[in-house]
Structure formats: structure tokens, C-alpha cells
Amino acid sequence: MPTGGRVIDTTEGLPKVVRTLLQSRTALFGLVLSVLLVVAAVFAPWIAPYRPDEIHPIDSLMAPSARYWLGSDDLGRDILSRIIFGARVSLMVGTIAIGIAAAAGVSVGLAAGFLGGRIDGLIMRVMDALLAFPAILLAIALMAVLGPSLENAMIAIGIISIPAFARITRANVLSLREQEFVEAARALGGGGLYLALVVILPNCLSPIIVQASLGVGNAILVEAALSFLGLGVQPPEPSWGSMLAFGRSLLGQAPWYATFSGLAIFVTVLALNFLGDGLREALDPRLRSVERGA
Amino acid sequence: MASYLVSRLIQFALVLFFLSIIVFTIVRLIPGDPAAVMLGTEATPQALAQIRQEMGLDQPIPVQYAKWIENVLAGNFGTSWVSKKPALTLILGALPVTLQLVAASFVVALLIAFPAGLFSAIRPRSWIDQGSTTFALLGISLPSFWLGIMLILLFSLELRWLPPSGYLSVLDDPLGALRTSLLPAVTLGVALAAPLTRFLRSGMLDVLGLDYVRTARAKGLAERRVVGRHALKNALLSVVTILGLQLGTLLGGSIVIEQVFGWPGIGRLSLAAIQQRDYGVVQGIVLFVAALFVLINFAVDLLYLYLDPRIRYRAGG
Numbered sequence: 001m002p003t004g005g006r007v008i009d010t011t012e013g014l015p016k017v018v019r020t021l022l023q024s025r026t027a028l029f030g031l032v033l034s035v036l037l038v039v040a041a042v043f044a045p046w047i048a049p050y051r052p053d054e055i056h057p058i059d060s061l062m063a064p065s066a067r068y069w070l071g072s073d074d075l076g077r078d079i080l081s082r083i084i085f086g087a088r089v090s091l092m093v094g095t096i097a098i099g100i101a102a103a104a105g106v107s108v109g110l111a112a113g114f115l116g117g118r119i120d121g122l123i124m125r126v127m128d129a130l131l132a133f134p135a136i137l138l139a140i141a142l143m144a145v146l147g148p149s150l151e152n153a154m155i156a157i158g159i160i161s162i163p164a165f166a167r168i169t170r171a172n173v174l175s176l177r178e179q180e181f182v183e184a185a186r187a188l189g190g191g192g193l194y195l196a197l198v199v200i201l202p203n204c205l206s207p208i209i210v211q212a213s214l215g216v217g218n219a220i221l222v223e224a225a226l227s228f229l230g231l232g233v234q235p236p237e238p239s240w241g242s243m244l245a246f247g248r249s250l251l252g253q254a255p256w257y258a259t260f261s262g263l264a265i266f267v268t269v270l271a272l273n274f275l276g277d278g279l280r281e282a283l284d285p286r287l288r289s290v291e292r293g294a
Numbered sequence: 295m296a297s298y299l300v301s302r303l304i305q306f307a308l309v310l311f312f313l314s315i316i317v318f319t320i321v322r323l324i325p326g327d328p329a330a331v332m333l334g335t336e337a338t339p340q341a342l343a344q345i346r347q348e349m350g351l352d353q354p355i356p357v358q359y360a361k362w363i364e365n366v367l368a369g370n371f372g373t374s375w376v377s378k379k380p381a382l383t384l385i386l387g388a389l390p391v392t393l394q395l396v397a398a399s400f401v402v403a404l405l406i407a408f409p410a411g412l413f414s415a416i417r418p419r420s421w422i423d424q425g426s427t428t429f430a431l432l433g434i435s436l437p438s439f440w441l442g443i444m445l446i447l448l449f450s451l452e453l454r455w456l457p458p459s460g461y462l463s464v465l466d467d468p469l470g471a472l473r474t475s476l477l478p479a480v481t482l483g484v485a486l487a488a489p490l491t492r493f494l495r496s497g498m499l500d501v502l503g504l505d506y507v508r509t510a511r512a513k514g515l516a517e518r519r520v521v522g523r524h525a526l527k528n529a530l531l532s533v534v535t536i537l538g539l540q541l542g543t544l545l546g547g548s549i550v551i552e553q554v555f556g557w558p559g560i561g562r563l564s565l566a567a568i569q570q571r572d573y574g575v576v577q578g579i580v581l582f583v584a585a586l587f588v589l590i591n592f593a594v595d596l597l598y599l600y601l602d603p604r605i606r607y608r609a610g611g
Binding site for chain 1: 305308309310311312313315316317320321323324431432434435436437439440443444446447451542543545546547549550553554564565568569573576579580583584587588591
């Protein structure tokens with residue numbers, strides 16, 4: 001069996017990557033916050049003071065207090081509890097949408113870069129056409145086709161995120177394809193599929209991981225925007241975007257509603273971007289020097 | 295040079311072709327019969343058949359596509375199934391509103407990003423640098439629609455300085471337009487300023503480290519002249535690219551921001567069209583905006599040719 005895939009073993013560098021990641025204060029902040037968010041989302045029923053749909057009519061639009069830490073909405077539902085349960089929606093949409101995008105984008109980019117020629121041209125022109133749409137506009141158009149729901153938001157956001165993965169994968173495959181270790185694996189009798197999946201793909205993983213970590217934050221922003229416009233997750237399911245839209249209509253009476261639901265989106269995306277930036281620096285020191293203009 | 299332009303034109307045409315297929319496919323995939331949407335649930339089968347025939351929906355899909363492209367090329371982007379007006383008329387009616395928002399946001403973004411990016415590159419690791427880097431990081435994570443709502447809360451509801459919503463055309467009432475445009479422009483401008491600051495800073499840092507800048511300094515040129523005349527011009531290349539690419543983000547962002555501030559632009563039009571299931575207009579808007587975006591990026595490519603002689607030489611060679 002050819003052994004080309006063992007030339008760069010990412011597992012050997014893992015402790016170094018983790019060490020570099022933990023050395024950056026912002027990346028550490030992002031990592032801790034992301035872990036806390038995941039814990040809050042997973043254990044929401046045990047952490048949240050109330051059920052997200054628990055109505056207390058006499059406590060309608062209460063300001064933040066000891067009873068309702070972040071206040072209550074027009075139906076007397078606890079905003080903190082809805083934000084905690086909303087984390088489930090946001091993180092689920094973010095990870096599944098980016099999972100869809102990564103699976104499709106990496107496959108397409110790998111095929112384009114490895115096969116080259118007309119297939120490459122055709123695939124990349126389609127990707128260019130997809131990139132030609134302002135992302136939110138394409139997501140809105142897709143939601144019009146699919147109908148507003150949690151699952152469809154994941155699919156729509158997944159589709160609009162495909163080109164980024166395809167381009168990154170293709171660019172890396174193009175540069176790796178001609179490298180000696182790939183030539184060696186080919187000379188040892190490695191077939192096309194083996195070369196693409198076992199030899200080349202593992203060496204493209206770093207930028208794909210970075211793109212995924214930054215993509216989750218962006219996917220959460222797009223989901224929030226779709227839900228804000230009434231095209232994403234539908235009430236009574238707690239979604240930060242739809243909470244923010246409702247908070248906008250109650251801005252005069254209950255400013256805390258919009259403030260805290262938007263803050264939840266901001267802090268989550270910030271944490272994921274910090275983590276993504278840290279990962280980029282940890283996985284690719286060359287990028288760090290370019291970014292800093294060194 | 296000519297061959298470069300031709301190859302870019304071919305690429306441009308190909309992207310537009312695939313883009314049209316994507317738009318056509320999306321609209322054809324929308325569940326439900328457009329004729330039934332137009333006529334309502336009480337429509338007779340004869341009326342439905344007649345409308346389908348009028349709309350060309352009884353034709354094979356490739357024929358429908360060819361007919362649609364023929365119409366688009368003739369300037370007919372489709373008809374609103376609700377108001378019966380041409381989609382292009384509706385789009386061109388809403389376009390000045392969106393363009394005013396995008397233009398004002400551009401100005402705000404440049405006013406923030408230029409000083410922030412320049413000073414942080416000239417004084418790396420200073421407090422200005424750290425401040426602008428933090429701003430850039432926070433800015434790209436900030437949901438613009440939330441920022442807009444928070445600005446309304448502060449400047450309209452608390453301080454009562456600016457109106458919370460409403461649109462005035464800059465052509466009809468420049469002062470009034472300034473007041474109504476300020477909050478939306480800052481909201482969207484911050485979203486653009488954040489990546490722009492990063493690019494300007496790293497572009498300037500790259501250029502300031504190059505030999506020709508060192509030579510300019512060694513010649514005894516004043517630092518202001520070195521930065522302003524020599525370095526900035528080259529650093530602008532990266533900014534032009536990011537501006538072109540970010541225009542799509544601005545156009546997309548304006549859809550949400552128009553909703554926050556109640557501006558009757560392309561964003562409001564597209565949302566209303568989706569809510570009313572007026573897919574003739576949805577199709578027109580998506581194609582129009584995407585084509586506009588592709589066209590702008592093509593123009594950026596040409597601007598690039600002008601700004602960077604190296605590309606001209608490579609293209610010519």
C-alpha cells in the first residue's frame with residue numbers, strides 16, 4: 001500500500017496546536033466561552049430557571065430582577081431561560097449548516113482540484129455564481145423555496161456556505177497535487193480515489209478546520225438575521241433572532257428584551273470568531289505573519 | 295491586455311449564465327402552482343389552464359428558461375403577480391433608497407476605517423493599534439441589526455436626537471435625509487469598517503516594509519509624504535478588492551437594516567414579495583442584485599488594471 005498519506009501527520013502537531021491556542025488570551029476567551037455555551041445548550045433544562053414556554057401572565061414585561069434575571073417578555077416568559085434554550089437552536093443551526101457545507105464543499109473542491117480541466121472549470125463557475133449572490137439574499141430566496149423552519153434554515157445556510165469550503169479545498173489540492181509525496185504515492189500505485197482521499201485530503205484539513213470554526217459564527221449570524229426577518233425558526237421555538245425582532249417592537253416598553261437577545265448573538269459569534277482566529281494562528285503560523293504584516 | 299479583458303469578459307458571462315440558471319431553478323422549485331397563487335383557491339380549472347398558458351408554464355422547462363432569458367435580455371425581468379406591474383419598475387423604484395443607504399454606509403465605513411487602519415499601521419502595537427484591532431474584531435462579530443436597534447434605543451428613544459425610522463431622499467430634502475440616514479448608515483457602515491480596517495492595516499504594514507519605502511525614507515522624504523504618496527497608493531489595492539467584495543455584503547446587509555429602520559428599499563420589497571408569494575418580483579430582485587454585484591466586481595477588476603501596472607504588464611505579456 002502507498003504510504004503518501006503519512007507524510008504530514010497532523011496528530012504529531014496536536015499538542016503544539018493546543019499549546020499555541022491556549023497562549024493567546026483572546027483564543028482562550030473564545031474557547032472557554034464556546035465550551036460554556038455548549039454546556040448551557042446541552043444542559044439547558046437543568047440550567048434554565050424556567051421552561052422556555054412557561055407563561056406567567058401577571059409578570060408580563062417585568063424588568064430584570066432577582067426573580068427574572070434578564071426580565072420577562074409580554075407573556076411573562078423568562079428571557080434568560082429563552083436565551084439559554086435559544087443557544088440550542090443557534091449552535092445546532094451553526095454546526096449542522098456548516099457540517100452540510102463542509103461535506104459538500106470539500107467534496108466539490110476536492111473533485112475540482114484533483115480532476116482539473118473542464119470539470120474544474122464547470123464546478124468553479126457554479127461556485128462563482130453562488131458567491132455572486134449576497135449571502136443573505138440567497139438564503140432568503142432559498143427560505144422562500146423551502147419554507148420557514150429550523151431544518152430549512154440549516155439547509156439554506158449550508159448551501160450558501162458551500163463555495164467557501166470548495167474554494168479553500170480546491171486551492172490547497174492544486175498546490176498539493178504536484179508535491180513530491182503525492183507523486184511518490186502515485187508511483188507506488190495509489191489510485192485516484194486513494195490519492196484524493198487518503199493522501200491529499202488529510203493535508204488540507206487545517207484551513208478547512210479554520211473555515212469551519214469561523215463559518216459556525218457566520219452561520220449563527222445568518223440564522224439570527226433570517227429569524228429576525230421572520231423567515232427562520234418560527235415561534236414559539238426560542239430563537240435569538242426572532243426574540244430580537246419581537247424585542248424591537250417592544251423597545252419603548254421593554255428595552256431589555258432586545259438588548260439581551262442581541263447580546264447573546266454578539267457574545268456567541270465573538271467567542272467563535274476569537275476561537276477561529278486562534279485556531280488559524282495555531283494551525284498556520286505563516287498566516288499569522290501575513291496577517292500581522294510581518 | 296486585450297486578451298486579459300476578453301478572458302475576464304468570458305468568465306463574467308459564464309458566471310452570469312450559471313447565476314441565471316440558479317435563479318431560474320430556485321424560483322421553479324418553489325412549492326405550489328404559481329397560477330393557483332395568482333388566482334387564489336377559488337379559481338376554475340379553465341382559468342388556471344389559461345393563466346398557465348399565458349405565463350408559459352405549460353411549456354417544457356428549457357423552453358421556459360430560454361423565454362425567460364430572452365425577456366431578461368430585453369429588460370423584462372418579469373411581472374409582479376400581485377400588483378401586475380413590471381418587476382423592473384418596482385426594483386428601479388426601490389433601488390435609489392437602497393443605494394442611498396449603501397452610499398451613506400460606504401462614507402461612514404471609510405471615515406472610520408481610514409484613520410483607524412492608517413494610524414495602527416504607522417504606529418504598530420500602540421494604543422491606537424490595539425484599539426482599532428479590537429474594534430475590527432468586535433465589529434465583524436456584531437449583528438448589524440442589533441447594533442441598529444441599540445442605536446435607536448440610545449439616540450432616538452433615550453436622547454431623542456434622531457428619528458427612530460423613516461426615509462427621506464437626499465435629492466428632496468438633504469438635511470432631513472442626513473438626519474434619517476445617520477443611524478442606518480452608522481449601523482451598516484460599522485459592519486464594513488471592521489474588515490476594511492483590518493485590510494488597510496495589513497496592506498499598509500506590508501507596503502511600509504518594502505524596499506522602495508525604505509528608499510523613499512533614505513532619500514530624506516518627510517514621513518507624511520512617504521505614507522501619503524508612496525505607501526498608501528499601493529495599500530489601496532487591497533482595499534479596492536475588499537470594497538468590491540464587501541459591496542455584496544452591504545447590499546445583503548441593507549435588506550435587514552431597511553427592515554430595522556423602515557426604509558422602502560430593495561430589502562423591504564423582496565421581503566414583501568416573499569410574504570405575498572409574489573415570485574415574479576422575487577426572481578427579478580435576486581437576478582438583478584446578483585448581476586449588479588457581479589458587474590461591480592468586474593468593474594473592480596478593471597480598476598485593478600488601472601491601479602496596478604504589474605497586472606497590466608502580466609496581462610499584456
